[in-house]
Amino acid sequence: MVGWAIAVHGGAGVDPNLPTDRQEQAKLLLTRCLNLGISALRSSASAIDVVELVVRELETDPIFNSGRGSALTENGTVEMEASIMDGSGRKCGAVSGLTSVKNPVSLARLVMDKSPHSYLAFSGAENFAKQMGVERMENDYFITEDNVGMLKQAKEANSILFDYRIPTSGYESCGVGVESPITMNGLPISVYAPETVGCVVVDSQGRCAAATSTGGLMNKKVGRIGDSPLIGAGTYACDVCGVSCTGEGEAIIRGTVAREVAAVMEYKGLGLQAAVDFVIKERLDDGKAGVIAVSEKGEVAYGFNCVGMFRGCATEDGFMEVGIWE
Template structure:
């Protein structure tokens, strides 16, 4: 039985400049606070954690300042390929999509995969065809392509790199700048985790990927057990260098330490942050069935927010 509801969300982790200018910081903090309040009121109104994480991630996807949905970064071809996943802790039902180009809210399509198909994961043309069948809201590429992301792609191409904003290189042979000249690199992935007063848990994560990524590249966000995981112990959503998070099966490791080793959420997340992937590569948000919250990261910062039924709340970057 739970000890009250709790919610945590993130808008990306990485090498966020300590002196991030106010005009870059403030709109993102406001957006995090707005999404947090949306989640809190949904939980207070008795919405299920699954509904809550979908709702919050949709709102983050609709915000052009985050790298998901409308603010998705561009592939090497100048197109958008979005990934998302969602998971219900009690049933372990989950859904994921990759390479979505026209769907406004990839997280909702992931939920439809979970609820309307016998599958967990649909990608690319198959995911697009399923979206048409389900009549979800779509938009043409111009809706997703922001001027800031066109500029980011241009800079990444000029430097001949795959740009993981706010994070370090994904491969030794690929030169990666940690952030572009004006300190306004895109924030990473978005995600949300929630638990209700009965201890029901859910997690969801959504992303546009990395700047100048190869067509068809898939990161950790849609991979159950890597970027997203929920069971009866905890719910976890990760952000950072997708390749490292996949190699470390980060989200599942947190849950496994609680399930098999009896660790608390704080102990499990601390252990995984130290040992799961290299320093400077990732962060996560997590809640436990008893309403604990953890938001650790091994990067310079992570855009994050959380609240619990006992009145605690926080919006932070560094």
């Protein structure tokens, strides 16, 4: 028997001038989600059930960019995506292009458990949601007034913007100020502050699981798919660990970041924190991202190469931390 461990994130890349009340709101939500997961783990829930439970809670609260409160596409619509993976047998499910599903992570779980496939997208995923009878909402449930305003700013700037809490001038985010614009796939973007959500868990049986959910990028092109639903990029779980990523999706995809954490543990023999540190340093090129991870030994780890990451973690021996900054 190992001790259980859990970690949760609400995105990497935080405005250093984020108002204190916003910071506290985020930390309260992370704490609530951690406590939800801890309670389930103490009741002997499995790792896969706990990651779904926690990410559902994150999707239901509009503070972060997933489910309700998702970023808007160039057309002012939502295209949500999520994935989930059970390290026991490496089973997985993923969805993209959702417009009506209240909890994308639960549809991803149903793809894993109730379909012959690993990944469904757009109209196929929506049709599957209807067949499964999952809860669906009208479009205005997902769209917040703040995000409508942010999309307007993004269109005026002819750019991809990420979050209403980040000012469009005088900022420094992910360590890059306005004089040195951040690029994505070589193209400049105005602001970098993604807020994908995710959870990783190892239960008392040593089973690892991971789940990630997002609304993507503000003003993204319709049909863009990020790292969150891509198994091995934004989400991965196996016998040795569970990993969820957040940040610049295109860089995470290129580096197959989540799988890479597992790979350096398996093939280089690195411990969990050393594996996370190695991947953050060596596999992101110029990209900015954060990672949370657990191991089958009951360890928890995280790392990021930008100004901050909304995160929380806890272990069975009583350790608990919720933070944003280094």
